[in-house]
Amino acid sequence: MSRDALLDIVVRNGAVLVLLLIVLAFGVLTPGFLVPESLGNVVKQASFIGIAAVGMVFVLLTAGIDLSVGSVMYLAPLVAGLLMREAGVDVGVALLACVATGAALGAVNALLIVGLRVIPFIVTLATLFVFRGFGTWLSQSQAVDFPDAVRGFGLGAVLGVPLPILVFALVALLAHVVLRHTAFGRQVTAFGNDPLAARKAGLPVRRIEAAVYVISGASAALAGFVLIAQIGRLDAGFGEGREFDVIAAAVLGGASLFGGVGGAGSAVLGALIIQTVKAGLVFSGVNLYLQPLLQGGVILLAVFLDGLRQSRLRLLRRRVIRPRA
Amino acid sequence: MTPLLRFESLGKDWFGVPALRDLTLDVPEGAVLGVIGENGAGKSTLMNMIGGVTPPSQGRMLWRGEPYAPLSAADAKARGIAFIHQELNLFTNLSVAENLFLDAFPRRRGLLRPLIDRRAMREAARAVLGRLNLDLSPEREVGTLSPGERQLVEIARALHRDAALLILDEPTTSLTPRETERLFAALDGLRAEGRTVIYISHILGDVRRLASRVAVLRDGRLVGEGAVEEFDVPRMIRTMIGRDLAQVYPTRSAPPRAAPVLEVAHLSAPGTVEDVSLTVREGEILGLFGLMGSGRSELARLLMGLDPASRGEVRLGGRPLLGGPRARVRQGLAFVTENRREEGLMMDASIRDNLTLPALERFRRGLALDREALADTAQALREAVRLKAQDLGRQPVRALSGGNQQKVVIGKWLPTAPRLLILDEPTRGVDVGARSEIYAICDRLAADGAGLLVISSELDELMGLCDRILVMSRGEVVAAFDREEFEERRIVAAAFRQAEDAAPGAAA
Numbered sequence: 055m056s057r058d059a060l061l062d063i064v065v066r067n068g069a070v071l072v073l074l075l076i077v078l079a080f081g082v083l084t085p086g087f088l089v090p091e092s093l094g095n096v097v098k099q100a101s102f103i104g105i106a107a108v109g110m111v112f113v114l115l116t117a118g119i120d121l122s123v124g125s126v127m128y129l130a131p132l133v134a135g136l137l138m139r140e141a142g143v144d145v146g147v148a149l150l151a152c153v154a155t156g157a158a159l160g161a162v163n164a165l166l167i168v169g170l171r172v173i174p175f176i177v178t179l180a181t182l183f184v185f186r187g188f189g190t191w192l193s194q195s196q197a198v199d200f201p202d203a204v205r206g207f208g209l210g211a212v213l214g215v216p217l218p219i220l221v222f223a224l225v226a227l228l229a230h231v232v233l234r235h236t237a238f239g240r241q242v243t244a245f246g247n248d249p250l251a252a253r254k255a256g257l258p259v260r261r262i263e264a265a266v267y268v269i270s271g272a273s274a275a276l277a278g279f280v281l282i283a284q285i286g287r288l289d290a291g292f293g294e295g296r297e298f299d300v301i302a303a304a305v306l307g308g309a310s311l312f313g314g315v316g317g318a319g320s321a322v323l324g325a326l327i328i329q330t331v332k333a334g335l336v337f338s339g340v341n342l343y344l345q346p347l348l349q350g351g352v353i354l355l356a357v358f359l360d361g362l363r364q365s366r367l368r369l370l371r372r373r374v375i376r377p378r379a
Numbered sequence: 380m381t382p383l384l385r386f387e388s389l390g391k392d393w394f395g396v397p398a399l400r401d402l403t404l405d406v407p408e409g410a411v412l413g414v415i416g417e418n419g420a421g422k423s424t425l426m427n428m429i430g431g432v433t434p435p436s437q438g439r440m441l442w443r444g445e446p447y448a449p450l451s452a453a454d455a456k457a458r459g460i461a462f463i464h465q466e467l468n469l470f471t472n473l474s475v476a477e478n479l480f481l482d483a484f485p486r487r488r489g490l491l492r493p494l495i496d497r498r499a500m501r502e503a504a505r506a507v508l509g510r511l512n513l514d515l516s517p518e519r520e521v522g523t524l525s526p527g528e529r530q531l532v533e534i535a536r537a538l539h540r541d542a543a544l545l546i547l548d549e550p551t552t553s554l555t556p557r558e559t560e561r562l563f564a565a566l567d568g569l570r571a572e573g574r575t576v577i578y579i580s581h582i583l584g585d586v587r588r589l590a591s592r593v594a595v596l597r598d599g600r601l602v603g604e605g606a607v608e609e610f611d612v613p614r615m616i617r618t619m620i621g622r623d624l625a626q627v628y629p630t631r632s633a634p635p636r637a638a639p640v641l642e643v644a645h646l647s648a649p650g651t652v653e654d655v656s657l658t659v660r661e662g663e664i665l666g667l668f669g670l671m672g673s674g675r676s677e678l679a680r681l682l683m684g685l686d687p688a689s690r691g692e693v694r695l696g697g698r699p700l701l702g703g704p705r706a707r708v709r710q711g712l713a714f715v716t717e718n719r720r721e722e723g724l725m726m727d728a729s730i731r732d733n734l735t736l737p738a739l740e741r742f743r744r745g746l747a748l749d750r751e752a753l754a755d756t757a758q759a760l761r762e763a764v765r766l767k768a769q770d771l772g773r774q775p776v777r778a779l780s781g782g783n784q785q786k787v788v789i790g791k792w793l794p795t796a797p798r799l800l801i802l803d804e805p806t807r808g809v810d811v812g813a814r815s816e817i818y819a820i821c822d823r824l825a826a827d828g829a830g831l832l833v834i835s836s837e838l839d840e841l842m843g844l845c846d847r848i849l850v851m852s853r854g855e856v857v858a859a860f861d862r863e864e865f866e867e868r869r870i871v872a873a874a875f876r877q878a879e880d881a882a883p884g885a886a887a
Contacts, residue, residue, distance in 0.1 A: 235494045237484040240477050244470040251468035256453045256482055314472045 068359055069308050069323040076327060076352070080334035087337050094216075096333045097326065101222035102281045103296070104325030107303040108229045109273025111321045112266040113174070114304055115233075115246045117313025120267060121178040122163060123274035123300050125185035127293030130156040130275030131282045132189050135198040145207045145283075152279045153272050159185055160271020164264035174267075182297065190290060198288045208283025218280050222322075225273065230318035242266060246313030274300070302353050303328050328353075381444040383408040383544060383575050384429070390437035391424050391599075398424040399599045402438070406544070411566070411576040413590030413607065415583065416619055417782075417810035420596040422579055426546060430462055431455045461542035463533050463550055471522035476504035478521055479536050507539040508532075511565045525672065527558035534565060545569065546577045549808055551585060555670050555836075563589060581810055583612045595619055620812050627815045628843030629822040635663035635846050639697075640830035641799045643682070646691030651677040653854045655691070659799060659830035664821060666845035667834045669874050674854035675834045676717055679801050682832075683707060683714045696798055708737060711798035715788050715805055717834070723788040724776050731757040731771040733787050738794035756794060764790040765816050782813025789820055800824060803834045818844055838867055850874050 081088035106123050113120045134152035137143050143151070159181070166177040210217045233239035245252045245262050253259050282288050307324030309316025331352045335345045382405035391399040399421045406412050416422050427433040428440065431449030440447045442458055449455045455462075469478050477500075485499040486492050504517035513531050521529060530550060537545050547566075551559045566576060566589055580586050586593065586607075593610045595603035595618040603610070603618040610618075641659040646652060652674050659665045669675045680686045682693060684703045693700040695710055704714075716722040724733055734757045735742065742749045742756070757771045764786040768774055776787055785805065792800060802821070806814045821844060825831055835841050841848050842865045850858040850873040858873035860866075 231494070235497075237481075237486075237495060240473060240484070240495070241481060244473055244477075244481055247470040247472045248468070251470065254452055254462075254464075254468050256456050314470075 069306065069320070069327070072306075072359060073323055073327050073330065076330050076334065080330065080338060084334070084338040087334060092333070092337065094219075096329050097222075098216050098218050099333065100325040100329035101218040102277050103299045103303050103328060104222050104321055105225050105277035105280060106270075106274045106296070106300045107307070107321035107325050108225050108318055109270035110300050110304045111229070111309050111316050111318060112233075112242060112269045114301075114309040114311060115242050115313060115316055116263055116266050117246045117249070117311070118167070118174040118263070118266065119178065119301065119311070120160075120163065120270045120274075121175065121297050121301075122159070122181040122185055123270060124293040124296040125182050125189070126156050126159050126271050126274040127278035127281075127296055128288070129159065129185045129189040129192075130271075131278040131288055131292075132193055132198060134279060135200050135282070135288050136192065138201055138204070139198065145203050148204070149207075149276075149279055152275050156275020156278075157268050157272040159275070160268040161264070163271065164267040167267065168260050168264045186294075193288075193290060195290045197290060200282065200286050200288065202286070204283050205286040208280065208286070218284065221276070221280050225276065226318045226322050229321070233317055238262070238265070243314060246315075248314075299328060305357065306353065380408070382406055382441075383443060384447075385441040385444075386425075386438065387441065388438035389425070389428065389435050389440065391421075391428070391433065392436050397599050399428075399435070402596075402599075402601050404594055404601055404604060406575060406577065407592075408575055409570070409573045411570055411578060411589055411591045413586035413593045414577060414579045414596065415581070415586055415593065415615055416596035417812050420619070420810075421599040422548075422596055424599075425596070426462070426548060426577075426579070429455060429460060429546065456540075459541065459543035461537035461540055461545050463530075463537060463545070463547045467526075467529050467533050469521045469529055469533060469536075472520065474518050474520055475508070475515055475524075475532055476500045476517035478532060479504050479507060479517075479539050503539070507535045510538060510568070511535055512561060527554040530554055531558065531562065531565075534562065538565075538569075542574070544575045544577065546579075548579045549581065550578075551580065551582060555672070557670075559585075581808065583615050586615070587612060597621055616811055619810075627811060627818065629815070629819050631664075631825070631846075632822055633662055633826040635825070636661040636828070640695065641682075641832070642692075642694040642697075644692045644694075646678070646681060646688055646693060648677065648681055648686060648688050651686075651854055652681055652688075655851075655854075655856050657849060657856060659832055661828045661830060662825045663847070664825050664831040664833060664845045666841035666848040667832060667851060668836075668838060668841055668848055668870060669851035670836070673851040673874065675851050676803055677854070678851070679714065679803050679832070679834060682801060683712065708795065711796070713737070713792035713795060713797035713800045715785075715792070715800065715802040717803035717807065719784055719788050724784060726777040727775050729772055730761075730766070730768055730774055730776055730779070730787060733776050734760050734771070734791045735794070737791050741794070760790040760793060763793060764820055766790065780810075780813075782809040782817070785809050785817060786813065786820075789817065793824075797824075797829055799830045799832065801832045801834070804836065805833065806835075806837070806840060814840075838870060842867065842870075 077088070086092065106127065110120060110123065130152045133155045134148040137151050138148045163178055163181055166172055166181075167174050208217060212220055233243065241252070241257050241262055245257065245259060249259065252262075278293060282292070303324035304316065304321050305311060305324065306327050307316070307320030307322065309320040328349075331349055332345070335348055340348065384406040386402050386404045389399055389402040390397065402425070414422055414425070424433065428435050429449075431451045431454045434448070447458070470481070473481070480500050480503070485496045485503065487494045487496045501517045508515055508517065511531055511534065513535065515524070515528065515532070521532065524532065534550070550562060554562060569576060578586065578589055587610070590607045593603070593605060593607050593615065594601060595615065597619060602621070638661045639658045640661050643655060643657045646655045655678060657665070667675050667678070677686070681688050684707045695712060698710070700707055700710060700712065731753065735753050739748070742753050754772065760766075761768065761771060766786050767783050768779060776784055779787065789802070789805070806817055809817065821831055821833070833841065833845060846862055848860045848865065848870060849856050850860075850870060852874055858870070860870060
């Protein structure tokens with residue numbers, strides 16, 4: 055294999071390699087990290103950020119952004135929790151109510167972005183505060199305890215696979231099929247590449263742009279519910295600042311903030327990278343106060359590597375008009 | 380017989396300024412109507428009306444005899460009207476097949492109905508591409524195609540929609556001669572099928588070759604219309620500009636001097652440019668001719684420091700030219716890019732901001748900019764390049780016609796007093812009137828002692844303007860012609876010779 059071909063493989067699979075490198079590095083640093091149990095735990099914990107990141111990929115594909123996911127993670131499970139406590143609905147109904155609330159909150163974002171033509175960054179920055187504020191008012195800033203049935207659901211497993219991982223896998227698979235193999239998914243991808251051309255091509259651009267925020271809201275709500283179902287208790291500060299983990303995960307995995315690039319796999323890879331770093335730092339006993347700094351460093355490094363990858367890809371795509379000497 | 384499309388007393392005002400006045404015209408079914416006119420003559424306005432982008436202020440349109448008042452691009456599409464714009468509307472991150480079927484993917488059956496039937500899509504795409512004799516894999520990502528290939532994919536998209544009326548706006552500007560021939564063959568095929576085409580182009584020879592009827596617009600009015608046989612190229616020009624354009628190309632006001640400005644020796648870059656040596660003298664206009672993909676633009680990028688060279692030396696005024704674009708501009712290089720919309724202009728910034736950008740450092744007074752000096756300079760530049768604009772400080776460049784945009788791109792380099800100006804396709808998409816003004820600017824720059832390197836795929840232009848022409852093929856300079864040796868047949872042959880020899884498998 056030629057050097058160029060090898061380099062090509064490296065740059066095209068940057069995120070996978072980063073993940074492998076990080077796993078190996080922690081494996082070498084801390085014996086006991088590279089065992090199925092702790093790795094399984096990493097995947098389980100990654101599912102929280104991962105599920106929301108899958109929704110975020112849809113938004114990023116359209117060159118938009120959703121800063122409100124952290125607040126949706128709080129408000130939507132809160133509505134479900136209150137329904138269970140006050141109305142006594144069962145877990146399945148609560149789950150549906152949670153996702154529906156998330157979708158509705160996403161629809162609010164969509165309405166403001168598509169209907170009023172305000173840029174996504176500003177809209178979702180505002181709803182970040184609005185959604186959390188509404189939740190804080192609803193709960194009177196009190197923690198909400200969920201019935202035991204919820205924990206039974208959250209800590210359950212199918213064929214030995216813990217429920218969070220199962221949900222994460224299903225969501226990622228569904229998103230992959232939608233993005234790659236349905237008309238809607240291809241149109242979302244096209245829209246992010248060139249919104250003007252999408253309009254000229256007669257695509258339902260308003261519907262496309264609105265839908266991605268609904269999807270992002272629903273995913274964030276589901277992510278919140280899956281984590282709360284494991285803890286059994288929803289604190290007032292739940293989900294705060296998580297939007298950055300979610301966006302970082304999607305970008306680390308290969309989605310572009312400029313639209314048109316990325317897939318469900320980006321969310322999976324990115325969430326695993328972030329969670330591996332977090333778990334690895336805890337595992338290797340790094341000073342607790344240093345951990346955020348190191349996490350930030352890893353994100354910077356990965357984004358830098360992604361930049362290298364992009365420029366390398368551009369170089370490879372340049373037209374060659376004569377054979378290389 | 381009812382015409383396919385009829386315009387009745389159409390008019391459009393923009394804030395009181397008429398863009399189109401009392402236009403009545405029939406587009407008969409099965410005709411190929413060539414629409415010509417200078418930039419700003421009203422062609423775009425007319426097309427935007429057909430496309431549902433701008434509604435007319437007066438008059439109406441009739442489609443197959445029925446009133447037609449489109450509100451959106453979707454309305455036009457629903458009638459079977461397909462547009463192929465100057466700027467392509469393809470999605471570079473999708474495959475060729477996906478681009479063709481983006482608004483109507485073939486679906487799988489039964490339970491899998493929500494999913495795209497990729498196999499059916501591939502087959503259908505192959506069939507459409509086959510009609511254009513386009514040998515492309517439907518799976519190829521459009522971002523990896525050449526501009527010419529993309530253009531043909533865009534036409535394939537219109538074909539596959541079975542458009543009744545196909546509107547092409549300057550479709551050949553980015554095509555090689557061979558791709559152009561392929562496009563024309565495809566259009567001939569469509570005409571034989573009885574489809575109606577509106578063909579807009581500044582290349583009058585192409586209009587003669589393709590159209591069955593010609594409509595000429597000037598200042599928003601229809602000033603001539605008839606069968607193509609009645610319109611030879613001189614008459615087209617006369618009708619378009621309302622006078623005889625005695626000479627498109629300037630008489631050179633001064634001969635080239637002896638001193639070299641630019642000396643390039645053995646310049647190479649892997650995969651694109653191989654061992655190029657050339658000299659541009661003071662006051663000389665050197666033409667660089669070659670087919671698309673011959674390495675002309677790649678050479679320009681090397682000279683500008685946009686791409687790294689692997690070997691060779693470039694000297695400007697005797698001193699080695701090194702560093703990135705910024706350093707080279709400071710040494711006296713200027714580059715009018717082939718792609719003014721993406722690389723040459725800030726489309727939404729004002730004309731003044733664009734004009735004064737390269738020399739901005741000179742207007743610094745302390746930490747601030749000298750606004751008055753900026754305005755004065757912009758005003759002077761406007762006169763120097765005969766820019767037709769209303770308000771330099773407020774009007775965005777986007778609002779200018781193509782020819783005037785190009786004048787801004789050239790004008791913005793004048794205050795840097797470049798010693799060498801590289802112009803890549805300086806008149807692409809520019810009408811005849813503005814063209815001759817651009818040529819005049821070139822002549823004036825040369826007379827002032829600057830060297831000009833003009834890259835163009837239009838040989839006419841190079842033969843009319845240049846002192847010497849170099850021919851490139853596959854990254855190498857393969858021939859050089861002095862002005863007295865200019866002969867179209869020989870220059871084209873030189874451009875093709877190596878391209879023909881180097882069939883797949885032949886040694887480089």
